[in-house]
Amino acid sequence: MVVVTRRHVLKAGAGAGALIAAGSATPWTWSPAGSVPGHGTGADPKLAWDPVPDDLVADVYRRGDVAKVNAALRAWTRNDQPLPAGLSGDLRDFVEQARRLPSWADRGKLADAVTFNQKRGTYLGALYGFASGMMSAVIPNEARTVYYSHGGAAMKDRISKTAKLGYDIGSLNAYAPSGEMAVTCVKTRLIHSAVRHLLPRSGHWASVSGQTKPITQADMMVTWHSLPTTVMRMLRRWKVPLNPAESGGFLHSWQVAGHMLGIDDQYIPATWDSAETQAAQVLDPILAATPEGVKIADMLLDLGMQLDLTLLSRGVLGALTRFMLGDRIANDLRIPREPVWDPLLNAAWGPYVLVREGVLQAGMPKEAYWTFDEMLRQFVLLYVSELRMPISIELPSGNNPH
Ligand code: HEM
Known part of the structure; x- marks a missing residue:
């Protein structure tokens, strides 16, 4: 396990602060006209989280039921598997609803995603693992959240868990009954709710984050772009020949993932063009090193x-x-x-x-x-x-x- 003190971290990243302050002030101006449903309330995603699971998971911590819920979740792995006993009424109802694919999920496009993943799999390992992974170190809100949360003290373990999502979304049966991606998304959604409950209690995080609660809807879309949008940008930059239907399938598999991770559909881009427009507004201008990101990069x-x-x-x-x-x-x-x-x-x-x-x-x-x-x-x-x-x-x- 890597042991780092906050003093080392701050020393390593001195000077990055000014860049971060500038980035975090960028307003969200992307229009929901470019989203999957094509419309939305336009509510500011920087002030929105995921209230239903956030409340339920906070209750789990207040009741002291974390070990019980984890034991139940451990036994639940396949998309078609009935939920194990051990999840209480409201949480159980939520998971039953959250595990369903969105009504707009398209099996044909998900099949195209499989072809894309098969053809481009060799690059995808390096791209998810490295372009997306390293980018997480220069997304200030993510770097600070990851560093001060539990996973920041056990990066190796955290990387394996994140790799599981990359593996599940790329597998042949990702969202099919025998696959595991729906389960992985729902579990991750619950973990994010847990982090929203726990991290505001961290004095370290509270003193540097500039946020009241981590992992906003906007943060989730920024991180989303560090994954499919960044992969697509690299493949295009390298002039890898891409079949449009298969690239569209790849996008679709990530749109479904975004929905299942609790991102409101009105923020999920409908096309690669609108993903590009959004990324240019919300990802590119904020990329900057933080003291925490410098340390995460060093571990990576x-x-x-x-x-x-x-x-x-x-x-x-x-x-x-x-x-x-x-x-x-x-x-x-x-x-x-x-x-x-x-x-x-x-x-x-x-x-x-x-x-x-x-x-x-x-x-x-x-x-x-x-x-x-x-x-x-x-x-x-x-x-x-x-x-x-x-x-x-x-x-x-x-x-x-x-
Ligand atoms: C946990 C994926 C967005 C911070 C996880 C896990 C996965 C994941 C698979 C489980 C791994 C684990 O338990 O360590 C994703 C994806 C995202 C996303 C695909 C967006 C599309 C974000 C954002 C933040 C964030 C925006 C912060 C701003 C965290 C933290 C944990 C976590 C702190 C828990 C780490 C721990 O304490 O173990 N995420 N995440 N994630 N994620 Fe995310």
């Missing part, structure tokens, strides 16, 4: 270490961060320049993707091709190792004590 760079994956060393992962998220963010995160990998990625990643996709027949040295191929394979190995142990997403017992 050690991801490959336990397995001794040589192509996922700190240096390579740092270079990938710089390549994917740019110099400003890499510098803010105190990631050093890498003399071999920085230029290699800049010069050879583009041709590698084109050769790999069959768009170019040649154009790069075999050694560089092999090195990138092996790096992607090591991401898959890392992913598989994260998922080898049974993973149970459970209500945390408290906050990060540090």
